[in-house]
Amino acid sequence: MKLAPGDVVGYQASAFTVEGVLDYQLADRGLRLARLVAPGQSRYLELGGSESADRLLLLAEIQALDITTPPPATLYHGGESFLCKLSGAAQVAITGSDPGRRPGPCSLWRYRAAGDRWLQIELWPDALRMLEGATVHRSMIEVRPATP
Secondary structure: OOOOOOOEEEEOOEEEEEEEEEEEEOOOOEEEEEEEEEOOEEEEEEEOOOOOOOEEEEEEEEOOOOOOOOOOOEEEEOOEEEEEEEEEEEEEEEEEOOOOOOOEEEEEEEEEEHHHEEEEEEEEOOEEEEEEEEEEEHHHEEEEOOOO
16 A cells, blocks of 8 residues: 555544655564544554555554563553564654654564554654554555545
8 A cells, every 4th residue: 555645544434634654664674654644633554565465554642651661572551461573773764744753763662462453662762652553454444645
């Protein structure tokens, strides 16, 4: 799935506008998240992966957990145990905008829990940010490009 700033993403009766795309380049892989904004809410949709994948990861920013960095291999949050599935130093490029984040280095940890729930922890030079969410079926997402 390719998204660019200005595209519109429909999800659960809300029309989210793509405000920015974050490209995280780790040593062995890349991750792409699109920042989606609607009145009073924002989400992050993971881009990439297989076009035939049935599910897409949708995250929302949460209040930072009371943990130290680097975080442990297992975290307990919201009644679930999350296991670390990915970690490393990343170089981040941003297309468009994402308030509070700037292009440059960040340390990233991504955790998974039962029910395909995910937690992402990002340590930036000036802040600790956390995202939490789950995968949703691709049919729940509707993309309308800004330009035909």
